[in-house]
Amino acid sequence: MGIFAFRSKPKQSDAAKEFEDNVLTHLDSMYAVARRLTRDPSTAEDLVHDATLKALKARHQFEPGTNLKAWLLRILTNTFINSYRRGGLERSTVENAQDGTDPVSDGWISAASMRAMREPEEEALRPVLREELSRAVDELPDEFRVAIVLCDVEELSYKEIADAMGTPIGTVMSRIHRARKILQDRLRTHAIEAGIIEPDATDEAHENNVVPLAARRIAR
């Protein structure tokens, strides 16, 4: 129908084509994020297709000089939330369950265990844990997965993620933080099962982190 399409002038077709070319340079990023969000290759393709066309139609809303990739990922995220899920991003039971509690108190991992889960001398996980991490990300609740994917996979800023998800920055930070806790916990469990690490000594954990919140306030 195009009634609300902004007035198109003949010369705009060149500009439209140029914009399209710019957008398509970010296709791999969009596809990678879509794969993570939808967890399914063909759904990911549909999502990227729909989001890209939306972006092309909305090109007048893009402010030149700002981050095009972030803008595209915002549209992609919005399209995912609005059209590929029913009912938007509901607060998950995980998020609700952890409200008011200290997320640090669960799944504490000792420095020695963390070191054992990495490749020696490298900031890289052991291969067996990389696969587990990938699975664990897929199993995160949607709002955690969106946040962690935009942050870690595409390295958007907290502000850009907040814009994409339509939430305050504080919510983004808490989702990323909690998502990492969940992922770390999964890795730790898997590492114990794989015999890479021993269960951490509880007294060490207690000393560092598992002091009840009230006791900790007094101790402060």
Added chain:
Amino acid sequence: MSNCRSTQRALPPYVDGELEASDTLHVDGHLDGCLSCSERVAFSRSMKNALRTERKHTVAPDSLRARIQRSAERTRASEQVRRPSWQSAIPWAAAAAIAIGIGGGTHAFGSHDSGKGGGDSVNAAAAHSVMLDEFAGYHARPLPPEELDPVRVNSIFSPIVGVPVHPKNFAAALMEGQPTSMSKFGGGRLMRVHSEPAATLFYDVDGQRVTVFVFDPQRIRIRSACCLSSQVVRSTHGENKTILVGRAKGYPLAAFERDGIGYAVSADMSEKDVIGIASNL
């Protein structure tokens, strides 16, 4: 130990490069002497790196690129032809009662100046998903209009809602940007959102339903509604405007405030088109 604890709180933003320079230096200083915190940073980075590496190995299929290019070409070639969006699968029949009710209706509208003055800055915020659901619900399942005459809608509804309601102005604004499109006012009705009154105005724009809500933003605090993201858009007059955008009940909703009046729009259209309407109202 308290030093470790306060450092650990800063580690996620540190690892993500979101810490202020002074805080970053502070953390750096602590990490120099603390093996435990350094190990946490290294572990967090190794997790980030793992996800990042996997992403580098993900390449969009050529068939997807080609498909997008074909679609984009089609869109460019004919601005009039639009892929059926999934929203339009929701039957117009739901509104049949109203469409019939419009009847002899009100076709000619004066183009009053709709007061396109300074754009009120509206912040995206939290809480009350119910509000979004209520607005969208009134579009999704419209009730028959109470009043068809736009002048009477104004005189009856304005005192109740607490802000002026001018159905005619919107009918003109809905045609903004495309002189050929037809916009018909299909009557109005008072609704309650969070038990506060909102004038609900029904329009038919080229066969698609558009619902415009007019309300007092002091009573219906759309700014505090949850699940709305704020976007700055430019109207066809070149005016920048901040619009809150969300979706509920399968319909997009765009809301904004201007001159102490709250407006929300939902329609049988894509989100982009609804934002386009809101930007021109």
